[in-house]
Amino acid sequence: MYSLAHRTARPAVARLGRFAVPIRSAVPGLARALTRALVATLWLAAAAGADPWSRGLAYPAGPVRPEIDAIAACLAAGREMAMAPRPACVPRGSGAALAEKAGMPLGERDWSVACAARDDPRRLPRDAVARLAGDPAVARAGIRIVGALFCDGLALADLDLPAPLLLDRGVFAGPVELRNLHLKGDLGLDNAVLLDTLRLDTVRIAGSVRLDRSFVRRLRVVDTRVDGSWHQSTAIVFLDAHLVRLAVAGDLEFDRAAVSRLWVRAARVGGTLALDESEARCAVRIEASTLGALTARDAGFGKVVTIGVGPLATRYPWWRHAIEGRPATHVQTMFRSAAIAAIAEAERRRIAVPELPAEENALLRGCREETETQLDGTARTVGIDGVVAPRRLKLVVAETTIASGLCLGPIAWGTPRDGEVPDPYHPATVVALDGTTIGGTLAVDLWGDDRSVQTVRLADPAFGRVAALHVFAATGVTASAVALDFSDLDRPWVGRLDGLRFDRLVKSRQHCSGEAAAGAAAAPAAPHVVEVLRWLDRNQAPSTQPFAPFAAAFAAAGASAEADELRIRRRSIEVCGRLARWLPPVARFCPDGARIAAAAESPPESPTGTPPEMPAGGHVRAGFGSVVSGAGDLIGTGVAAAMWAFADHGLRPGKLAWWAAGALAAVWIVLRFGLGVVGFLPDGRTAGGRLWPIGPLFLIDRLIPVYRVRGEHYAVAGFFRRADATETEGSADALETTLRGRKIVVRPVGDAARHRIETVLTILRVTGVVLAAALLAALFFGGR
Numbered sequence: 001m002y003s004l005a006h007r008t009a010r011p012a013v014a015r016l017g018r019f020a021v022p023i024r025s026a027v028p029g030l031a032r033a034l035t036r037a038l039v040a041t042l043w044l045a046a047a048a049g050a051d052p053w054s055r056g057l058a059y060p061a062g063p064v065r066p067e068i069d070a071i072a073a074c075l076a077a078g079r080e081m082a083m084a085p086r087p088a089c090v091p092r093g094s095g096a097a098l099a100e101k102a103g104m105p106l107g108e109r110d111w112s113v114a115c116a117a118r119d120d121p122r123r124l125p126r127d128a129v130a131r132l133a134g135d136p137a138v139a140r141a142g143i144r145i146v147g148a149l150f151c152d153g154l155a156l157a158d159l160d161l162p163a164p165l166l167l168d169r170g171v172f173a174g175p176v177e178l179r180n181l182h183l184k185g186d187l188g189l190d191n192a193v194l195l196d197t198l199r200l201d202t203v204r205i206a207g208s209v210r211l212d213r214s215f216v217r218r219l220r221v222v223d224t225r226v227d228g229s230w231h232q233s234t235a236i237v238f239l240d241a242h243l244v245r246l247a248v249a250g251d252l253e254f255d256r257a258a259v260s261r262l263w264v265r266a267a268r269v270g271g272t273l274a275l276d277e278s279e280a281r282c283a284v285r286i287e288a289s290t291l292g293a294l295t296a297r298d299a300g301f302g303k304v305v306t307i308g309v310g311p312l313a314t315r316y317p318w319w320r321h322a323i324e325g326r327p328a329t330h331v332q333t334m335f336r337s338a339a340i341a342a343i344a345e346a347e348r349r350r351i352a353v354p355e356l357p358a359e360e361n362a363l364l365r366g367c368r369e370e371t372e373t374q375l376d377g378t379a380r381t382v383g384i385d386g387v388v389a390p391r392r393l394k395l396v397v398a399e400t401t402i403a404s405g406l407c408l409g410p411i412a413w414g415t416p417r418d419g420e421v422p423d424p425y426h427p428a429t430v431v432a433l434d435g436t437t438i439g440g441t442l443a444v445d446l447w448g449d450d451r452s453v454q455t456v457r458l459a460d461p462a463f464g465r466v467a468a469l470h471v472f473a474a475t476g477v478t479a480s481a482v483a484l485d486f487s488d489l490d491r492p493w494v495g496r497l498d499g500l501r502f503d504r505l506v507k508s509r510q511h512c513s514g515e516a517a518a519g520a521a522a523a524p525a526a527p528h529v530v531e532v533l534r535w536l537d538r539n540q541a542p543s544t545q546p547f548a549p550f551a552a553a554f555a556a557a558g559a560s561a562e563a564d565e566l567r568i569r570r571r572s573i574e575v576c577g578r579l580a581r582w583l584p585p586v587a588r589f590c591p592d593g594a595r596i597a598a599a600a601e602s603p604p605e606s607p608t609g610t611p612p613e614m615p616a617g618g619h620v621r622a623g624f625g626s627v628v629s630g631a632g633d634l635i636g637t638g639v640a641a642a643m644w645a646f647a648d649h650g651l652r653p654g655k656l657a658w659w660a661a662g663a664l665a666a667v668w669i670v671l672r673f674g675l676g677v678v679g680f681l682p683d684g685r686t687a688g689g690r691l692w693p694i695g696p697l698f699l700i701d702r703l704i705p706v707y708r709v710r711g712e713h714y715a716v717a718g719f720f721r722r723a724d725a726t727e728t729e730g731s732a733d734a735l736e737t738t739l740r741g742r743k744i745v746v747r748p749v750g751d752a753a754r755h756r757i758e759t760v761l762t763i764l765r766v767t768g769v770v771l772a773a774a775l776l777a778a779l780f781f782g783g784r
Contacts, residue, residue, distance in 0.1 A: 076137035080144035099147030106337035115151035126152035258322035282367035300412030316365035405440035410448025432473035467492035483508035505553035529562040650778035676721040682712035720746040
């Protein structure tokens with residue numbers, strides 16, 4: 001075949017020799033490149049048995065392996081090389097359709113069989129791209145190879161390519177190693193299948209990285225800079241994706257992707273880190289990074305498959321929406337292809353093997369670093385590289401700065417089969433924000449509007465247990481504004497909230513729209529204080545700090561009454577906690593009583609998590625300092641409880657007026673109906689004259705501790721009670737007098753009765769002193 005090609009091509013080359021001479025003498029480099037391209041073109045055409053000027057360039061049918069020189073000639077001519085169904089030099093942009101029609105890269109059932117066939121025309125050696133990059137003409141034009149099969153993987157190191165590197169729809173059976181590479185165009189692996197690790201180490205890409213609709217077994221990116229964007233949408237990273245010290249000027253897109261574990265550490269993303277509709281099998285962790293924005297709409301986890309019952313059942317997380325549902329996505333298409341389906345089934349069978357120790361069976365299988373022995377006897381890492389076996393599914397954003405906004409939700413919680421209530425041993429799902437600073441809006445929608453995913457209702461006895469399996473944690477979070485969807489109040493979830501700081505609060509059902517991500521909410525509305533109180537009641541952290549930013553946001557919006565309501569609830573919970581330490585039964589009558597009662601009844605733990613040991617005999621001897629400290633705490637708790645009762649912790653001093661009115665009414669009832677007193681006679685007044693009534697003025701004057709309205713209210717000669725008919729006749733001390741303009745018959749009270757009256761009035765005076773002290777405390781310290 002080689003001699004036939006040369007015999008066919010030699011006359012054509014001879015006919016064109018006269019054109020090559022002047023070109024070669026004028027521009028030697030260009031002449032060599034053109035001559036090489038022309039010779040390769042004629043060679044390919046002659047080998048195909050066709051007229052090279054009238055038909056497209058194609059390799060002949062049959063087991064022919066293309067030569068690197070022929071590919072170089074095609075690329076140097078500004079075209080791209082399509083390797084499937086057979087090698088062909090085609091115009092740029094047309095090779096993908098040919099490869100897709102030929103079933104690349106999902107049409108093969110077993111790529112090991114294809115690699116075993118040494119004469120597969122799609123196959124290229126591991127160093128093919130490096131050899132092509134060594135040709136200056138190819139390097140300037142760019143490397144565009146579509147539908148190639150790299151059975152040994154790909155290795156590029158210490159290269160400077162001035163043009164794009166596009167290997168779309170390729171299959172890489174071995175690892176792809178890119179080290180110390182400087183690429184002045186795009187890196188394209190769209191629709192590619194990488195059956196081993198893709199590693200980028202110290203790579204500089206002036207364009208973008210395109211991994212859309214690709215399958216990667218494991219992704220490792222370290223110390224890499226991308227001046228464009230990173231596109232990996234509708235893709236699969238079968239095991240773990242580690243992005244460490246990755247700098248992307250544009251967006252980092254993992255939307256509609258399926259991963260086992262995504263770890264982004266010390267990354268800088270100028271645009272948006274998009275995780276929308278992405279699904280992780282084990283964990284997502286973003287830490288110590290700087291992002292322009294972060295969106296995670298309908299992001300989260302799949303299902304937890306349970307084999308057996310009880311604590312010894314086998315449980316492992318697996319994808320849900322990535323492998324099932326309508327309409328079918330490209331990720332589902334990849335999982336259903338023969339080669340990838342075999343990989344997934346092998347991994348499922350490996351992690352579902354029940355032979356594990358009891359202490360390891362509670363851990364999530366398939367989410368830790370493990371090794372397996374292959375057929376050839378060698379060992380390789382499977383599972384999640386470098387990850388300790390977890391007990392929970394976690395989506396964590398920690399120690400990260402987000403310039404614009406963070407949109408979180410609706411969350412895809414890890415659940416059992418559809419419609420099934422999780423058993424008591426089901427692993428929890430944790431969505432956590434830890435030490436995160438957000439320059440714009442934090443929009444949170446935990447459940448969304450789809451009620452079909454809720455397996456228990458608020459009145460269900462299992463609601464509390466199921467709620468504990470859905471945890472939203474926010475610790476040390478700072479944001480400009482917070483947008484919450486308060487329709488989640490009847491959904492099963494609990495909070496771990498502490499250290500929150502924000503300036504504005506809105507009620508949003510935008511489900512993390514683009515406007516919210518940019519920090520601007522459309523038509524913001526303030527929530528009702530009852531909704532906020534119910535939302536904060538889900539907080540299981542031993543902290544009342546979250547009440548402070550919510551109250552400050554209401555106060556900034558001019559809703560001072562709502563702000564006071566939140567401050568009162570916060571201080572009430574704090575006082576209840578102190579009371580519960582002295583009187584545990586009181587906790588059940590206080591706000592958030594269930595959690596306070598549990599904290600009061602549980603013994604203190606040592607730093608190791610075990611209860612402290614008791615000395616011999618079971619008694620602890622307290623020192624003098626402990627006694628003084630305890631007494632001071634008891635007194636302080638009593639004062640705080642009194643301030644709660646009198647003036648709502650000093651935030652509502654007007655409440656003292658009701659206490660004063662109640663005290664006056666109580667004393668008047670005791671004096672009038674208990675002791676029968678109707679009036680008194682001041683000193684210096686003659687008996688039988690006008691009596692002074694025991695009325696509001698008298699009682700108010702005796703209540704005020706400092707100022708005296710009238711001296712007669714304190715200089716009392718005697719108290720009188722109404723005389724009945726039997727006492728009127730024949731009684732020497734019965735007197736007829738005038739009280740409020742009416743003639744009545746009265747009798748002076750005895751010494752014992754007068755003593756009781758003075759005691760009641762003394763109690764009224766003490767009450768006045770207490771209320772006055774509470775008023776001063778409320779006025780001077782209530783807002784602190």
